[in-house]
Amino acid sequence: MSVNDYTRLGAAQIASSVRAGEASPADMIGASFKRAAEIGAGPDELNIFLHSDEKASIEEAEQMRPRIQNATDLGVLAGVPVAIKDNIASLGLPTTCGSKVLRGYVSPFEATAIARLRANGAIIVAKTNMDEFAMGSSTENSAFGPTRNPLDVRRVPGGSSGGSAAAVAAGITPIALGSETGGSVRQPAAFCGVVGVKPTYGRVSRYGLVAFASSLDQIGVLGRTVDDAALALETIAGFDAMDSTSSDADVPIYRLASLGKPAPEARNPDAQAMRIGRSPIPPPPLPGPTTLEGVVIGRPKEYFPESLDPDIRHRCDRALDRLRSMGATVRDISLPRSPLAIPVYYILAPAEASSNLARFDGVRYGLRVDPGKGLKAMYEATRSEGFGPEVTRRILLGTYVLSAGYYDAYYKKAQAVRTLIADDFRAVFASGVHAIFTPTTPTTAFPIGAISDPYEMYLNDIFTVTANLAGVPAMSVPIGRIRRLPVGGQIITAHFDEYAMFRVAYALEAGLGAEAHQ
Amino acid sequence: MPVTRQDVLHISELARLGVEGARADELTKELTAILSHMEVLSQVDTATVPTTAELGAGGTPLRPDVGVPPLMSGTLGSIAPAMRDGFFIVPRLASHEDSGESGA
Amino acid sequence: MTQSRYEMVVGLEVHVQLKTRTKAFCGCSADFGAPPNTNVCPVCLALPGALPVLNEHAVELAVRAAVGLGCRIDPVSIFARKNYFYPDLPKGYQISQFDQPLAVGGSVVVERSEKGTDLRIGITRLHMEEDAGKSIHDRYPGETAIDLNRAGVPLIEIVSEPDIRTSAGAGAYLRTLKQILQYLDVSDVSMEEGSLRVDANISVRPPGQGKLGTKTEVKNMNSFSAVEKALEAEFARQCELLDSGGNVEQQTLLWDGAKETVRPSRTKEGSHDYRYFPEPDLRPLVLDSKWVEHTRKDLPELPTAKKTRLATEYELSVVEVEQLTANPALAEYFEAAARASSDGKAAYNWVMGEVQVALRSSAEDIGHFRVRPADLAQLITLVRDGTISHTAAKRVFAQMAETGKPAAQIAADEGLVQVGDEGAIATWVDEVLDEHPEEAARYLAGEKKLQGVLVGFVMKKSKGRADPRRVNQLLSSRGG
Numbered sequence A: 001m002s003v004n005d006y007t008r009l010g011a012a013q014i015a016s017s018v019r020a021g022e023a024s025p026a027d028m029i030g031a032s033f034k035r036a037a038e039i040g041a042g043p044d045e046l047n048i049f050l051h052s053d054e055k056a057s058i059e060e061a062e063q064m065r066p067r068i069q070n071a072t073d074l075g076v077l078a079g080v081p082v083a084i085k086d087n088i089a090s091l092g093l094p095t096t097c098g099s100k101v102l103r104g105y106v107s108p109f110e111a112t113a114i115a116r117l118r119a120n121g122a123i124i125v126a127k128t129n130m131d132e133f134a135m136g137s138s139t140e141n142s143a144f145g146p147t148r149n150p151l152d153v154r155r156v157p158g159g160s161s162g163g164s165a166a167a168v169a170a171g172i173t174p175i176a177l178g179s180e181t182g183g184s185v186r187q188p189a190a191f192c193g194v195v196g197v198k199p200t201y202g203r204v205s206r207y208g209l210v211a212f213a214s215s216l217d218q219i220g221v222l223g224r225t226v227d228d229a230a231l232a233l234e235t236i237a238g239f240d241a242m243d244s245t246s247s248d249a250d251v252p253i254y255r256l257a258s259l260g261k262p263a264p265e266a267r268n269p270d271a272q273a274m275r276i277g278r279s280p281i282p283p284p285p286l287p288g289p290t291t292l293e294g295v296v297i298g299r300p301k302e303y304f305p306e307s308l309d310p311d312i313r314h315r316c317d318r319a320l321d322r323l324r325s326m327g328a329t330v331r332d333i334s335l336p337r338s339p340l341a342i343p344v345y346y347i348l349a350p351a352e353a354s355s356n357l358a359r360f361d362g363v364r365y366g367l368r369v370d371p372g373k374g375l376k377a378m379y380e381a382t383r384s385e386g387f388g389p390e391v392t393r394r395i396l397l398g399t400y401v402l403s404a405g406y407y408d409a410y411y412k413k414a415q416a417v418r419t420l421i422a423d424d425f426r427a428v429f430a431s432g433v434h435a436i437f438t439p440t441t442p443t444t445a446f447p448i449g450a451i452s453d454p455y456e457m458y459l460n461d462i463f464t465v466t467a468n469l470a471g472v473p474a475m476s477v478p479i480g481r482i483r484r485l486p487v488g489g490q491i492i493t494a495h496f497d498e499y500a501m502f503r504v505a506y507a508l509e510a511g512l513g514a515e516a517h518q
Numbered sequence B: 001m002p003v004t005r006q007d008v009l010h011i012s013e014l015a016r017l018g019v020e021g022a023r024a025d026e027l028t029k030e031l032t033a034i035l036s037h038m039e040v041l042s043q044v045d046t047a048t049v050p051t052t053a054e055l056g057a058g059g060t061p062l063r064p065d066v067g068v069p070p071l072m073s074g075t076l077g078s079i080a081p082a083m084r085d086g087f088f089i090v091p092r093l094a095s096h097e098d099s100g101e102s103g104a
Numbered sequence C: 001m002t003q004s005r006y007e008m009v010v011g012l013e014v015h016v017q018l019k020t021r022t023k024a025f026c027g028c029s030a031d032f033g034a035p036p037n038t039n040v041c042p043v044c045l046a047l048p049g050a051l052p053v054l055n056e057h058a059v060e061l062a063v064r065a066a067v068g069l070g071c072r073i074d075p076v077s078i079f080a081r082k083n084y085f086y087p088d089l090p091k092g093y094q095i096s097q098f099d100q101p102l103a104v105g106g107s108v109v110v111e112r113s114e115k116g117t118d119l120r121i122g123i124t125r126l127h128m129e130e131d132a133g134k135s136i137h138d139r140y141p142g143e144t145a146i147d148l149n150r151a152g153v154p155l156i157e158i159v160s161e162p163d164i165r166t167s168a169g170a171g172a173y174l175r176t177l178k179q180i181l182q183y184l185d186v187s188d189v190s191m192e193e194g195s196l197r198v199d200a201n202i203s204v205r206p207p208g209q210g211k212l213g214t215k216t217e218v219k220n221m222n223s224f225s226a227v228e229k230a231l232e233a234e235f236a237r238q239c240e241l242l243d244s245g246g247n248v249e250q251q252t253l254l255w256d257g258a259k260e261t262v263r264p265s266r267t268k269e270g271s272h273d274y275r276y277f278p279e280p281d282l283r284p285l286v287l288d289s290k291w292v293e294h295t296r297k298d299l300p301e302l303p304t305a306k307k308t309r310l311a312t313e314y315e316l317s318v319v320e321v322e323q324l325t326a327n328p329a330l331a332e333y334f335e336a337a338a339r340a341s342s343d344g345k346a347a348y349n350w351v352m353g354e355v356q357v358a359l360r361s362s363a364e365d366i367g368h369f370r371v372r373p374a375d376l377a378q379l380i381t382l383v384r385d386g387t388i389s390h391t392a393a394k395r396v397f398a399q400m401a402e403t404g405k406p407a408a409q410i411a412a413d414e415g416l417v418q419v420g421d422e423g424a425i426a427t428w429v430d431e432v433l434d435e436h437p438e439e440a441a442r443y444l445a446g447e448k449k450l451q452g453v454l455v456g457f458v459m460k461k462s463k464g465r466a467d468p469r470r471v472n473q474l475l476s477s478r479g480g
């Protein structure tokens, strides 16, 4: 395949043609920028990029040339253009989190996930637009204007990783990094018709991810295909001494191409122990995803309510049929406390956010507005000017639920219910279910400006937020379209069992074939 | 339990958000509406739930008392709004202006 | 005196900087005195995206302190965020411990308080936390300068029960606590360098009343005697307030050392509601019980035990051991010299005499003193076996302190080795008797009290080298 097919190349294909010397990294980066210009990624059109520097990216690509000539191993992502959500600290390009309070801020250090991508040959082409501090489900809450969905420019791409999802959907990069707190990778992936993965809490280092709600945040990946996402996650996953909440469990191989290798989870007894008595998926049949013999898929009734959009239900049923036809058993299950997830989430996440965002005070970096009336006035002017309405709302909400007299009724209560929600998942996986299948979102991409009520917007996360609360891995894969708008299906597995999640995803992708985008 | 305007002003003060005027009234309504959806939690029996949420096994990892701080490129001056003689400079706390500690 | 109608109730919060090389949650140096904002990194500057990782040695020191103060160590403790805005608090919260601290329930026994009995002050809790940076308000007019070198340095906070009833009791508690922490070697415990800071909670009530009065918090004391003075001042203020029919208002007060008064803290901008919640960036601190037990067994000898042992082992008085154990390095020095010389009494005399004088004049610390305990022991031995006189020994010691040479070598080089030889002494005695015929005649006639004078002449003639015992014997035999 040549660089002329750029928008149809997967990350692995780009890397292998670069390693084989068929195309140069600079060609690939050039193609990416060409595509961005073609589709209108700039601020006046789709508004996908907050920052990019074509010259610097090309230069970085050129620097790989001698290493290719010397046949040095450039890594699995050699010459692969990637887009990075703007709340992940990067050297060279600003990190603004879509907020005025960080306008122009260039991080003097780099996130572990980005460092790992670069170490494997990837090249950053852009920092992508997002809801301010990842608070939102539509990328309309960016201080730098909304991103438009490349499939329908009147509609939102979802959020908060809307820019990253749009970059992948538009064919600008095969993979992108996003971040999740309540569904911020999976929901835009569903709205844009791409694959979005939220790994297990602790699977990917949060070092360099600007914190929204630390106990829920996790860097995730977006890819055009399951394989793109698997490759990206394999690259960034694993223990990091800089993040006290990162797990030292071994990282299994996620890619289909590697599935013939010995079952990786056997390597780490601790990871095994975390599975709580669940029988592991039988060794993968060779050579790949054509069968799910012995795999049990759970269909939780709480995620298929009466009120669910019939078209979305239909696409989900079709997907489940395909999984069945590949040998999987589909079992009706219940996650009874899931309906409590939104209230729990919108107490805990703002509580942590109110504390995490206290550092934006105009003292050491970022915006400072000083009306000349002393320190307190400087704080208030900086923060009221720097934060948009949704961020202000959530900081207030979080401050309220933590304040004296309300802590027990809200924060503590929510924390306890969170434990119950996680227990539901544990019980299901302990009962022999290997993966749970649900719709990713209750609707398809909605028009820009359509939702003004904050709580109605929060309900976008209704099917995704439980995985964040429970800490389990989850991903969204395209399972069809409704009136040209993509629908996502969600696959959830047990803690650190991304391996099983990807197996089901590969199978579903293969089983649906062209239907995934119909 | 409705949120009052007084509550909003109080938490805005705690969070240094400078909310005032009509915005305080709007936020009072918004927060009351959002929190009304949280009331459902009060009906959940959580008496038997252990108080500490565990996130992953084992205790917090410890680092040896040696070594290098995490890397940082460039100078503080390039990111700081105001620096002088190596110090970050902020407007004086109002309380210190009349405390007799100024103008040494 | 209106004050006698009330009793003072005081509890102290002591913040102690742990002796680590690096900060609590990042690899930055914890050293004191670097140029501003040079010991900083993304973590302690609270740059967006940075995360804390706990320093193992800080945990070890905190556990050692807790065990040494007789606390119960919780196998699982939780870090929490204490949220407030201040420009020297980079994250907008301090990582501390709240609901589940590292340790609870210890005590400090202050021996022989002013009332002559031991005083036991309960320790409510001991928890780990990080320090804030430094705000300098008097450097630039209208502005505050911030130095974050200290931000993130590990501390323990030791909270006492409200068991203290007098300002002198507070001072005694603090001195005892400081000594214990010194023996445990967990901190430099220097108020001057800010590695020990004290806040006091004080209320008053009529003696015998069980219920506590409304308390105030007094801060900004920079020495133990300032703590005592501040408590007296605040006690008087509260007593007068109550006597005049007023109420004590719960508030934070600052001690003004120059004016010797307390004044309300005006840094209280907005109400205090710290909104504590568990720190989600750190998992719970889980301590292995075997490791805690090991720490307990490995604990250094604490002051009380050391005093008892030294008194018996070296036959010293209460006052003498008190002096020797004032700081652990001094006690250690003494004991090494006493062991090597097998003479506790002499070692005590030297350590509290010449050694102290030398240290004071050179402003040296005993840990770096040139005369090592073994050298001092050698000097003590030389005096005991009569090789040099006590007078000469002082001269030898002065040279040892200056040059670090061994005692025997200095004594030989300076010709200070005592002459015990009968012939030489007899010659000096004869010469003295010749040179002082009048005294000689009276002495020989039986005026025994002149013997001392004549010995003095002989010592002078011999430049101190004559063994005075021999001289006495010889003179006695002449006068015999």
Ligand SMILES: [Mg+2]
Pocket (backbone or CB within 6 Å): C096, C129, C157
């Ligand atoms: Mg404290």
Ligand SMILES: [Zn+2]
Pocket (backbone or CB within 6 Å): B069, C023, C026, C027, C028, C039, C040, C041, C042, C043, C044, C045, C152
């Ligand atoms: Zn640091």
